[in-house]
Amino acid sequence: MYIILRRLLDQARNLLLRLRSVLPYNCAWHTDRAEESVSRTHLPSRRQAHSKPGGISQMDNDLIILNTCLHELGVPPAIDTINDRKRVQKAIYLAQAAGVNFGYDYNWYVHGPYSPELANDYYKLAEALLVKDIPVTGDGNDELQIEASVRDKLKSLAPVINKPADFPLEQEDWLELVSSLHFLRTVSKQDVAKARRTLTNQKPHLASYFDLAQEKLAELKLLP
16 A cells, blocks of 8 residues: 555656756756667667566566666665665666666656656566565576676666765765766756756755765766
8 A cells, every 4th residue: 555655646746747847957868868878788678578478577577677687786676765766766877877778768856867667667666576476686587687798787886876985974865966966967968067056056965075976977987
């Protein structure tokens, strides 16, 4: 019941997101646009894999891949709190920024980049894990193992997924910071000074760590 209520709330939020006035930095990151700027490593499941008769469904296929990739990123699929959901949203955003194509479109929202499609999927994932329709460990199914190149790419994101020792806030705050900075610089096309002003105005509790976030993103060549 709790998962259903949370999904209804998110669906209402998604509707509001689509109806919002578009701000200068509130453009959407669509997969086709991202294809032009980053090298994509396609996953074997989303929108491509086919289920066998009597085997797992396409939806289960997608959810297993999502669960497996979160496992590789070191981010649990828990969605009980807003901080849980922020971790999932931002980690998958950063994975896509690094070139792992899940096919999710992102918009700018209160806590930075947000994907309604991903929100729908992680509620489905939570339900599937609850009734044990898919593996809980994140190891996935033998037929659905992600390629070594994808696994390596996800592992390489550790410097931006894990908060640095000199960042005193929580992991979800760090993920909000780095994903927001990336969105402003690469999707909204803001220069460094304007991105700094945007974060200072919208996220003053994070703005003092702007340079640290920029340094970590630059180390992974995720900024222009």
